[in-house]
Amino acid sequence: MSPEPSQSDPSLKSLAALMRELAGAEILPAFGRVQARSKADGSLLTEVDLAVQERLINALERLTPGIPVLGEEMTQSAQQRLLSGASPRDPAAGEAGAFWALDPLDGTSNFACGFPAFAISLALFRNGRVELGIIHDPVRDECFSARLGQGAWLNGTPLNSAQNCERLADAMALMDFKRIPPGRLSGLLRKGAFRSQRNLGSVALDWCWLAAGRAQVYLHGGQRLWDYAAGRLIAAEAGVVTRLLPPGLAESTEQLTLEPRLALAAAHQALFDQWWEHVGLPWQD
Known part of the structure; x- marks a missing residue:
């Protein structure tokens, strides 16, 4: 309840x-x-x-x-x-x-x-x-x-995010390719980086499915306040580790803004650390 x-x-x-x-x-x-x-x-x-x-x-x-x-x-x-x-x-x-x-x-x-x-x-x-x-x-x-x-x-x-995925290679990734610099895609998609990848086309559902354990890592290159506000809270309250970053920076920010934010998340801290290293922020493309 x-x-x-x-x-x-x-x-x-x-x-x-x-x-x-x-x-x-x-x-x-x-x-x-x-x-x-x-x-x-x-x-x-x-x-x-x-x-x-x-x-x-x-x-x-x-x-x-x-x-x-x-x-x-x-x-x-x-x-x-x-x-x-x-x-x-x-x-x-x-x-x-x-x-x-x-x-x-x-x-x-x-x-x-x-x-x-x-x-x-x-x-x-x-x-x-x-x-x-x-x-x-x-x-x-x-x-x-x-x-x-x-x-x-x-x-x-x-809800509790999935805790039984310890290795990035075993994770299901949610990724939105449209807002990722083209020069970064080959590195993100290199063989063995994660088990498989999906793109739902709905930021709100991306966050919710992370919270429900239907995926374990997440990357989206540009979402706005109304996109992430509810979903990010739901994911975080389910145990997901999240960060919002201004484009081109590696420092998270909680400032209220209408500007787009890069979103990075994982089911738990150990997996987030692997995901962060793999994604290789900040991007300067």
């Missing part, structure tokens, strides 16, 4: 029910049947992304009045204003610098093409850190959730 929330937070159970309802009404009926268009950054957008974002924002305004929502499909200027205003140093900012970070449909390209790997991702920030994360996979009806310092769960069952 997941712990009781603080008085100012909705329960994980109520958030899971809300996500399941939205998925049944907006996402699953349109799966593989919706038209997508390209955004300025080349990623895809559908009417489903916008509908889920609008409905979730309205629901969260009722559940947690005074806590704004930073959604992926908002304009960048609106996102930046909200992020700046949510600084814990700003006494005028909502509830102690609190805000929700929402990706209404992580894996839109998968969704539009009929590939069954996408999710709704939602995280609650307070004072610059994530306190709650919840991710709903509509296809598998799997709801991953976590509270800072209290654990992570899959449909209410506690």
